[in-house]
Amino acid sequence: MTMIFGVPLAVFMGQLMLGLINGAFYALLSLGLAVIFGLLKIINFAHGAQYMLGAFAAMLALEYLGINYWAALLLVPLVVGTFGAVLERLILRRIAHLDHLYGLLLTYGLALIFEGTLINIFGVSGSSYPTPEALQGGLNLGFMFLPTYRAWVLVAALVVCGGTWFIIERTRLGAYLRAGTENPALMQAFGVNVPQLITLTYGFGVALAAFAGVLAAPLYPVSPTMGSSLLIVVFAVVVIGGMGSILGAILTGLAMGLIEGLTKVYYPEAANTVIFLVMILVLLLRPSGLFGKEA
Amino acid sequence: MATTHSLTPAMQRQRSARMRRNMLYLVLLGLALLAPLAIYPVFLMKVLCFALFACAFNLLLGFAGLLSFGHAAFLATGGYFTGIMLSSYPGLTPEAGILIGTLAAVVLGTFFGVLSIRRQGIYFAMVTLALAQMVYFFFIQAPFTGGEDGLHGVPRGELFGLISLSDNLPMYYFVLTIFVIGFAIIQRTVHSPFGQVLKAIRENEPRAVSLGYNVDAYKLVAFVISAGLAGLAGSTKTVVFQLASLTDAHWHMSGEVILMTLLGGVGTLFGPVVGAGLVVSLQTQLAQSPIGNWVSVILGAIFVICVLSFRSGIVGEIQKMVRKNFK
């Protein structure tokens, strides 16, 4: 059969597919970061924790309230997003006028708190979330056996990413967002309720993370630490893409997933580091990132 | 006329401030010399190591306005290199081992700097974080670091081949000396022509360029100095505890040093020392208390509180008060 660099085509295709699926997560998360960064100008270090909260919320909802996966897919982002909005209202807002590095530090602190608390309540070994009946089993793509659920993850993530992109780049609300990011004071002088806008945006960004969390729940053990290490990779993805554009965040996410996937076949030892290596390369060749606007 | 010019009121104020500061330093040094009589020296040494680490970090954040989220990499590099050297070359004296570790950190710092310096603010933070994470993975896989187990039984050896450091007291005074040297370097760097340009760059980069300054070069130098001193801290730490482990390379460590600096006072020379002291004692106390497993939560809470309502940190707040009352 056809080989690609000594790997059977089938396996090769399979790996690409899996890479794409992981890429979908990177895309969702870096998108959320980009949206929040846009208006609040802070890197939301709690993003990983909020992704984790999403997964946990789904699991607890199932365990104690009997809320099934599909309902959770809608409710959890709503709830966690609202929680995010509250955080913004009560805490983040107080430092809005400061250097944005403070935002990074504050959210880092929050992340520590969330993670630590859940560790003390649930331990770290994590528990598992059952795959919804409708999505059990798998599809035979000919070149691989693809669990239905993973296929679904890919679709769902892409749809959500696309929707977000449209809202921000193509609607009037999006224009408000972009303008608000630059000169909130003036936006207010035009009669726009900026604080409200900010709260909603942060809530939305957090909701995206939570959504990713719910998607991830059936795939990985739901544990308090599931977010933090992932987040750093996503940071690298963000640097590679450059915070410039929403679309950039999405595409870079997917691309990095693919690259990582291939590394796992050809040189697994580097699978954890390949994205960082790409980042270094990009920094050397194009410091502002592939899609970065600012110099 | 001219003479009065050259000593404006502001500068007279500076002068007298400098006086007061030096007095303070002398007093503190005296205390440090006596401390081991009262306090457990190993604990003191830990504090000093982290204090130096935090000061090095603060040189970058407080005086060049660059928030590095990857300083753990330098701490660990210093530590591992010193550890490997001292355990594989028994002839090597501790100070030599420490020197080698520091140099290793300097080299790594140059590499990091060249890559990250061109990005500002949050990007800089993320880039350094990512680079440090890569170093972390490297240390896990590298054969010579002992992976998860880490390096153990690093000999403390004899200082200059003369004074045995196996006892805690001589070790302590050696560490104290290293700390004082490191601190002096930072203090001087900040109050030097270089420090002035650094400040100008922080204030308005394009203008600094138009005045003919190659800003990247200045930032890079600042970064390398900071990295080197962080490495020095790591190397010393390894000699003290006779081991080097992944903890120092983990990004939580980068977070902790930020916390120390923030708590003590960013941009104040002495703040990081106070911060380090507090955080280290806190960790030691908590770890043995019933709420030991809430350490990270508590650290997180402190972080939040500092950022929300305590931004100039302990030393910063004190300075404010002093300024209010004596002006």
Added chain:
Amino acid sequence: MTQEFILETRGLTKEFRGFTAVDDVNLRVREGHIHALIGPNGAGKTTVFNLLTKFLPPTRGEILYRGKPITNMRANEIARLGLVRSFQISAVFAHMTAMENVRVALQRRLGTSFHFWKSEKSLEHLNERAIELLDEVGLKEYADVLTVEMPYGRKRALEVATTLALDPTVMLLDEPTQGMGAEDVDRIVELIRRVAKGRTVLMVEHNLSVVSRLCDRITVLARGSVLAEGDYQSVSRDPRVREAYMGSDADTQEEASA
């Protein structure tokens, strides 16, 4: 013989995503002149400045300083050559005193700026010079004031002082009098006249009275390319210039600000 031209551009062009901001400009600045660059908004004056000082890379064309090409130098190297610019929006070191602002400029010549082991006391002998410079722009009493606390007009003056500190051979001033009260304007005009001695000045200016009072030579830009060049009289008479730039009440404009 290019020597008499200290600064010269050949076919200088800058395009931003297809839009040509500066279009094949051949600028020749004579040594010792005060040369004005005027033109309607959006003519490309600031962009020309950014190109000359390498804050923007040109799309095409050459820049010569004393006949030698400097097209590929970095911004800070250009400054070291002695071409120092000011900015259209004031640029100062906000949290340093006026005196420190100037001193940062002065200290570069010492060549000790990388010396992180030297004491900053080694800079104090510059203070006198710094305060002289402040005095020249009438900011002596501000010497110890943090720049943030100074009014806009003063900041612009301070910027000029800082530029002077480098003792530049060519000063590029982008609208030095923008947003200033009348007496500030007069002070700056006098200042420029004074410091221009033995120097070359290239300035962007809207205030025509300033131009008429100061400049030996004027280049009029419009839509990115040179429309006319000459001394004030000839230029201001040029019908195209009047039409494109000054508008009908050019003269009243003069009185107004005179």
Added chain:
Amino acid sequence: QMSDDAVRIGYLADMSGTYRDLAGPGGLEALKMAVEDIGGEVNGVPIEVFSADDRNSADVGANTVRGWVDQENVDLVAGMVASSVSIAVSKVLEEAGSLAIISGSAASSITNEHCTPNHLHWVYDTYPLANGTAKAVVDQGGDTWFMLTADYAFGHALEADVSEVVEANGGEIVGGVRHPFPTSDFSSYILQAQGSGADIVGLANAGSDTVNAIKTASQFGLTQTGQQLAGLLIFLNDVHAMGLEATQGLLLTTGWYWDMDEASREWSERYFERVGRMPTMVQAGVYSSTMHYLNAVEAAGTDESQAVRAQMAETPVEDFFARNGRIREDGRMVHDMYLAEVKSPEESTGEWDLYEIKSTIPAEEAYRPLAESQCKLVQN
């Protein structure tokens, strides 16, 4: 005679991190049970218990212990999971002179190249886990293996042990992949394992890596397609966390199981009362080791570490935890180990009814023979 007015025991473990559920607070509770059961005092002096979180950090652990010995003069340090911590602590104690009993760590190096007169290794180590499992599996006919190895010292060592045993017993390693540590998404590697066509996929990794690998394997229907997983380092809390759906049929070696006999059940019920979870082998081991230590102190009439150690070594270890247990000169407590298979959801009758004990590996076969030891305390 006692060194001072109390016997002080410090419990050092990861109380908040990855290994929290393996030893953690539960282990401390077990230790306290032991102290209470012996009446809170030996030779007329009270027993004091300290505890600290090592946060899986060698230097935090080493410092804590250094402080304990220098300032509190602690006599025994118990618990310890991360092998980096265990080794660091043992080095400290070798200087300071007190005793450590390591219950949580897996690294067999602890009583091999890193052995000291000042520490014992109680519950298990990688050697029996690798051998026990591998041998049993090959005997059951699984003789082509694909190794999924964590790419760092520990993983490599485990892989080496297994390969040796497999080949020694007529099996064959047909392929393998070294994945970075840690890894959260194993799908790609599982795919490669499926491609290899081996009967057995051996997991030469630990903790969350093992868990993730197993979970992913079940999603990709690895077991349906006729392959079987062999977990080398997997514990009760992992299986409990993953659920039987994902783990059923998994073969593993354990040093003890709460439901393996009457004595164990009886003790575990008491433990459950206090903690609300069933004990892992490590937590049970903490009780067993502490009890053995205290008895030795009582018997020896002193808490001087070497005397106590000698006393402990003389007394065979026979309790609800250990069968045919004895302490070797290298500090290894050898005892019977058990090959277990994870039950299927149908077979399981309760939340904690997870294992079925298949066979017993006799103490003397289970552990690395002293003949192969590099321990400085062993004369070869």
Added chain:
Amino acid sequence: MSQAAQTLGETQDRDGAEMLRISDLHAFYGESHILHGVDIDVRRGELVTLLGRNGAGRSTTLKAIMNMVGRRTGSIVINGNETLAMKPHRIPRLGVGYCPEERGIFASLDVEENLLLPPTVRSGGMDLDEIYTMFPNLYERRRSQGTRLSGGEQQMLAMARILRTGARLLLLDEITEGLAPVIVQALGEVLIKLKERGMTIVLVEQNFRFAAPLADRHFVMEHGRIIEEISAAELPARREHLNTLLGV
């Protein structure tokens, strides 16, 4: 506050033609006390200027009206509503349009998006075509990023932007700054048109020559106070005096 309430009480029974009434307004940036008791009143349809040297506090006055400064005391009554306690985003909805000194063009929006950005607060604003005919440059560059415009172009955009919203009270800060005379002339005509439409305009100007023919009254500021009020009628007579005040 009590004093503010009282002024509010007054406004009702005074003639409704009063659009803006500032009394004893103090404003602060953090520590620094910028406005020391400003009193201004503007009738509907009037065009008044705020003259003064740099740093006199004119921009700050406008910012204070929009509640964009640190702290304010005193009273600001717009159209009979006391606004001192209002949130910043409510004030424009009273029909106020503000054109800031530093222009405030949005980089992430193209020219047209910039134009369409401010929500319309009242009917009767200009529509896009009118605006483009008034500022042809903007039409040419309507698809390019806002801040890529030249200083002058940006000034036009900033001005044009608030003409759309249908605000009845315009606060314009140095709109001729850095503009070429032709454009300045054009703007002058625009202002006249706006007056005809019955708008009320507060104009902060450096360019007195530009302001003089347009204004009904001139307020002269010095050190954060109104030191002089001159009506168009008295202007010729008091020109000298004014020049000395402005240091022209």
